[in-house]
Amino acid sequence: MCDSCGCHIPEHATPQTVDVHESLLAANTKQAKENRRHLDEMGAIAINLISSPGSGKTTLLEHTIQHLRDEITIGVIEGDIETERDADRIKKQGAPAIQITTGGACHLDARLVHKGLHQLQHEASTSKFDIIFIENVGNLVCPATFDLGEHERIVLISVPEGSDKPAKYPKAFTSSQIFLITKTDLLQYFDFSTEEAKTEAMKLNPALRILELSSTTEKGFEEWLSYLRQLVKR
């Protein structure tokens, strides 16, 4: 007989309430912590680059490597849905790079980056890196939710995209340390208000540091490079 209601069904089920209180992002956060520990052991600073497709992430990296390759050891983990094109572009600049193709996923997660780190060490036949750039899948939305174990997160907006992007995509800005405005050589052709972009971004995250540059003319590059040099010294 059933204990709870006295009926004659032997296995009469009683509803039970179970308190769980577990984060569904916890698995990713745990792996991200592990990645950070791994990076710290390697002595490398990891930088996660988040932006829409076409904001100039890969071009920025190409120019950055050209300037710093003799003083800073750089490695790159490229995330894309398909193709190895971005990794090939980085390798041409003389830095080791590996490509993670997500096969459709809209963001990198900590597990993919964990694999990427091992691949990068294998590709370069060394664990000695000063900076590892992680170029996320071009997407201003989903990557913002996933900690990869990076030390610095940079959000990029290019001038043709418009200065209303910070207000429209807040999460990428609240979770970043640096806001890079790219393609500033195009300011004269587009209705982009640097003031609006900065004000909106600062409202979301007052601790944000904002840099403006053009990879084509390399205007603003000195400040960007000195930021990277400071990171390595830290």
Place this chain on the structure above:
Amino acid sequence: MHEFSLAQGLFTQLHQLAETNQAKKIITVRVEIGKLSGIVVDSFSFGFEVLSQESDLTKKSVLEITEIEPQHRCLDCGAIFNHIDQIPNICPECSSLKLIHHGGDDLVLTQIEME
């Protein structure tokens, strides 16, 4: 777009919890979604609806979502407050614009009812 994969993670956990507690049916699933988590409530619910039909354990499960507001702290006067909007513009105490947020950025499975 990642809501579906997060919902898949939830179902993996539901199946494990049902096995541990020897339950045959999950009645209610309660989750908290932070307003700054970047997770779209409607998309997450849709993922839940679709995936719940894949097993008898969850076929009739109901998803209850509580949205969590982030707290904001003023960097100038230290005031801590909840705000009705996702993006506050101004500190209610000192009118400063320098506000940083705390919490409201997670997705948490809080409670399950099962039998």
